[in-house]
Amino acid sequence: MTDHTGRAKRPSLVVLTGAGISRESGIPTFRDADGLWAQVDLEDVATPEAFARDPERVLDFYNARRRVLLSSDIAPNAAHVALARLEESWPGDFLLITQNIDDLHERAGSKRVLHMHGELLKARCTLCEEVHPWPKDITLADTCPACGRGPMRPHVVWFGEIPLHMEEITQALQACDIFVSIGTSGTVWPAAGFVAEVAHRPHTRRVELNLEPSEQNALFTEHHHGPATRIVPAFVDALLADVRE
Numbered sequence: 001m002t003d004h005t006g007r008a009k010r011p012s013l014v015v016l017t018g019a020g021i022s023r024e025s026g027i028p029t030f031r032d033a034d035g036l037w038a039q040v041d042l043e044d045v046a047t048p049e050a051f052a053r054d055p056e057r058v059l060d061f062y063n064a065r066r067r068v069l070l071s072s073d074i075a076p077n078a079a080h081v082a083l084a085r086l087e088e089s090w091p092g093d094f095l096l097i098t099q100n101i102d103d104l105h106e107r108a109g110s111k112r113v114l115h116m117h118g119e120l121l122k123a124r125c126t127l128c129e130e131v132h133p134w135p136k137d138i139t140l141a142d143t144c145p146a147c148g149r150g151p152m153r154p155h156v157v158w159f160g161e162i163p164l165h166m167e168e169i170t171q172a173l174q175a176c177d178i179f180v181s182i183g184t185s186g187t188v189w190p191a192a193g194f195v196a197e198v199a200h201r202p203h204t205r206r207v208e209l210n211l212e213p214s215e216q217n218a219l220f221t222e223h224h225h226g227p228a229t230r231i232v233p234a235f236v237d238a239l240l241a242d243v244r245e
């Protein structure tokens, strides 16, 4: 349904987030100067081959990140809270896709969140593939609570593995009127290609909110650069005012 200007009255909105949205909560990003890949090579800790080669090193890498996430000084920031408010007030279809494995969107009140790269607070059986809540270290001695046999791994999508929820994501991208990307460098695929999928359709609004222009910057129709805690709440206010007009 469109109004006299041809704009969708109840526009469908897809939001993609990356590590930049959690940076001001104290969670390091990957490619900033103080990011995770400046401290460790992703080939050693974020691939199935690394896990096969040295499972303890990989488990330690994720155990350390899980302990940070569970520490008392980590909390959702104003950008996470603004997205929960956006979902609550949006008149059309709304989907939040995150590349992040933290639970800060959920803690801020977001309900419909697709973690395309998995979740740090869950573990998966390497045999029966059952996924379990796991707010503690994963050790080599742990076995699957369901089948009782499998060693456990982080429920995280490593490089070379297929991201989760891709069918639902592709359908939402093909139907959305507005695509908003927040806090991602646009360097990891297939998430980096989502804006191109939306750009195939004319009249879609494609907005990038990031500290600096991302690798996919040219494919966006609107750009807001700055820290997420400042630019995301302001953008959400403007978007809600616009859709209520």
Ligand code: BV8
Residues within 6 Å of the ligand: 017, 018, 019, 020, 021, 023, 024, 029, 030, 031, 032, 035, 046, 099, 100, 101, 117, 156, 157, 158, 159, 160, 161, 162, 163, 166, 182, 183, 184, 185, 186, 187, 188, 189, 190, 191, 209, 210, 211, 212, 214, 226, 227, 228, 229
């Ligand atoms: C797949 C979970 C097949 C683990 C992650 C060549 C071409 C195309 C593809 C490839 C290629 N070579 C290899 C590939 C495939 C590969 C890939 O893309 N490699 C890259 C390195 C080239 N991709 C894969 O393997 C994926 N699988 O392709 O399968 C397939 C696909 C579809 C269908 C069928 C089959 C799987 C990739 C998933 C890997 N797992 N994470 C973990 O967390 O440990 S990726 C990891 O990096 C994150 O999850 C995130 O997704 C990704 C990118 O990170 P960002 O979130 O963007 O963070 P980054 O640090 O890069 O950027 C932060 C941004 O925030 C910056 O721009 C910064 O300016 C900004 N920022 C900082 N502070 C703030 C801020 N913004 C606002 N406010 C602030 N305060």
